[in-house]
Amino acid sequence: MKNFKILIVDDEKELREGIKTFFEIEDFTCLTAKNGEDALSLLENEDVHLVLSDIRMPKCTGIDLLKRIKEKDKFLPEVILMTGFAEVTKEEALGLGASELLLKPLDMRDLIGRISNTYAPKLGVAP
Structure with missing residues (x-):
């Protein structure tokens, strides 16, 4: 999936880097950002196929990022990652254009399967 580029946005460095490592092992190309503002800056110069974003971040939340x-x-x-306690409902996030909402902790095998089987084919990216 080297042709499939994911932007991972999370203010928790260990989680962000852990997700990145897991995707890279599966041969995805990854970029990371520590908040929504950094993600928007990256998106000015980089084309990505999917944004995987935490919902709770300083400066620019996952919902603010989604809107922008x-x-x-x-x-x-854009797939939004959230804990069980969030200030937005699933319906609100999907109504704003989120592709999917996932609860933390993540099942990485399930997430990779979803991306490989759902998003990549729709975007014309071969596994």
Whole structure:
């Protein structure tokens, strides 16, 4: 999946780097950002196939990031990661354009399977 590029956005460095490592082992190309503002800066210069973003972050939350991404590219899939306690409901996030909401802790095998089987084929990226 080297042709499939994911932007991972999370303010927790260990989690962000852990997710990145797991995806890279599975041959995905990954970029990382520590918050929504950094993610938006990266997206100015980089094309990605999917944004995987935490919902709770300083400066620019996952929902703020989602809104700003959808203003520029309504077709870019964004998967929101959240704990069981969030200030937004699943319906609200999906209504704003989120592709999917997943609860932490993540099942990485399930996540990779979803991306490989759902998002990559829709975007014309071969596994």
